[in-house]
Amino acid sequence: MGADGEEGAVEEATGFEVSIVVPKLSRAAAAGAVDDCVAQLVRELEGTGLLVERVRSVPTEFIKLAAPMGTLGRAAAEMQMKKLTYIGMELQFEWDQVAAFVWQPDGSLFSWRERYCCFRYLIYGIVNKTNSEIALKFDDKEFHWKQSESLLTRLEAEGVVKLVFPLHDEVKRKQLLRNWALNWLEFTWQPIDEIYSYFGTKIATYFAFLGMYARWLFFPAVFGLATQLIDFGSLQWLVLPGFFIFVISWAVFFLQFWKRKNSALLARWGINRSLPEYKNLGNELSFLSDSLTVVEKEFGDVSAEKRKLQRNEWFGVLLRIRNNAIIVLAIIFLQLPFELAYAHLYEITETEVMRYLLTAVYLVAIQYYTRIGGKVSVNLIKYENNQGEESSSASLVYKVFGLYFMRSYIGLFYHASLYRDIMALRQVLIQRLIVSQVLQNLIENSIPYLKYSYKKYIAVHKKKHEKESPVGRSVRLSTRVEKEYLKPSYTASIGAELEDGLFDGKANDGVRAYIIESITNFLELTLQFGMIMMFACAFPLIFCFAALNNVTEIRADALKLLVMLKRPVPRAAATIGAWLNIFQFLVVMAICTNCLLLVCLYDEEGKWRIEPGLAAILIMEHALLLIKFGFSHFVPEEPAWVKANRVRYVAQAQNVCSKQLLRSISKFDRKLD
Secondary structure, rough: OOOOOOOOHHHHOOOOOOOEEEEEOHHHHHHHHOOOOHHHHHHHHHHHOOOOEEEEEOEEEEEEOOOHHHHHHHHHOOOOOEEEEOOEEEEOOOOHHHHEEEOOOOOOOOOOOHHHHHHHHHHHHOOOOOOOOOOEEEOOOOEEOOOOOOOHHHHHHHHOEEEEOOOOOHHHHHHHHHHHOOOHHOOOOOOOOHHHHHHHHHHHHHHHHHHHHHOOHHHHHHHHHHHHHHOOOHHHHHHHHHHHHHHHHHHHHHHHHHHHHHHHHHHHHHOOOHHHHHEEEEHHOOHHHHHHHHHHOHHHHHHHHHHHHHHHHHHHOOOOOOHHHHHHHHHHHHHHHHHHHHHHHHHHHOOHHHHHHHHHHHHHHHHHHHHHHHHHHHHHHHHHOOOHHHHHHHHHHHHHHHHHHHHHHHHHHHHHHHOOOOHHHHHHHHHHHHHHHHHHHHHHHHHHHHHHHHHHHHHHHHHHHOOOOOOOOOOOOHHHHHHHHOOOOOOOOOOOOHHOOOOOOOOOOHHHHHHHHHHHHHHHHHHHHHHHHOOOOOOOOHHHHHHHHHHHHHHHHHHHOOOOOOOOOOOOOOOOHHHHHHHHHHHHHHHHHHHHHHHHOOOOOOOEEEOHHHHHHHHHHHHHHHHHHHHOOOOOOOOOOHHHHHHHHHHHHHHHHHHHHHHHHHHHHHHHO
């Protein structure tokens, strides 16, 4: 197409999904007849079948891309994309066999993640297929496009291509804004399928978990409110133990029912990554032709390969043990004394002004410490023998959570174990949960808006200066893509040190963003879950504050994604990953800490004392541990309809594999004859 676009109304109807940002040519270069590298890039993009539109702005230019279904289908086939079929197996996509593949809930053939992968394959797959280097020019710069080199990679290295980012779909964005982000009357209800279609699996899974978590919090919130408002008379001494048992049972059932919901969502979205049966069958089909060749190998070669794999496996385990030991020792010998010193100084400080000053110094110091710990964790992961993105993500999750676990809970443990002051503990809980989370939400939502406003002001000022507009005439950003470019990217809220230092410049940006985003969304939830669970007996009303915060968090995060940030790059994630193990760990920790709180019973003045009921509390602790692991088996992890479909799909897939294997063996026998 190559046409210039100036009006936003036209853009909304074109369906452009990806934009490439390049600097604007100088006036001298634009006035000349020089064929610059951007024009070369546009021609190459059009040659791949993409629809291209150039939008010139100040001081950048945007190349917007759209793709017909046929172009995406051919790209998916060339990149050997695996898609789910109607027999429940993920097979290599073939454009001429499109009827065999499962379509998305919104009626499209490809999910948003699959479409974005096809876009990246097409734009980064433009290579120099000639037998010589090609000279390219941009303004006064001249460089060479080497043989078999990606054109976009070369332009990125030369600073010509500044950014490649996905574009918002205005129609769908406004629909989600109306039905989801601004729909406060629905409380925890969310259009999860629409969120999946627009943002991808990872973000949809996060919001599905957040919505279910907020909805389930209403049960302990009501119970906790009743313990504060109702006088149980002579049975008052049973209230806290009863609330404690209820909360532990609630947490166990919540996590089990989340597994059921997760499996149902994956089945509805046509995702089977978490089911090993499909992976094994898919591998069987992939290696059918190779299996006949393997038979001809010597047994010695197979044994040598087996020993090599085992050696690499155990070497990776030892590396992870070493790195985890480094993090644990750093927490014990560096962070723990610092946290205890702050808790002690806070307790002995008499004036509130000095306490606020002490807290301010502590927050500044702990930010630097966490930044250093994040960089150390990232560097340690580089030397681990992790298998794939999920393994690297889980390793980083455990290390970072260890740092934040100590930072978030050591003050609470200090008050609970040493001072035994229930009122002080409640005050700290209220401060941490209410003040900290309110301020954190305010900062998370205000900083992107301030960044966007500042960038917008700079862009408008440059545009006004270039166009030399008359005094009094307002200058605005005329195109939607220009506004989206100025918005901040969807990145981690835990600190830029993890994003900037995760991998070196040669690393895959997709791997980096995948690991960062896996930490971003769930860290706050796990810290909140640990706080309300481990100190439930000290302040049962804390569940009310958590429920209110999470209902607000749903709409605040939705607004941030739809209004204040660029459209996130879609990521694949079948489950919440390592965070589920952390939630399980926090339930066990909650059993231990609440038993300690019940042992140290407190009188009417809020002072605790050891009571003879210690043996009963210890018995309760062991009983709750049995309940925790026993209840986990009472609730099936899959709904009956999901399991029935899975069994049927596996049977059909085995039938197909058997027939194909028999045909391959027959061909092999005929060759031998």
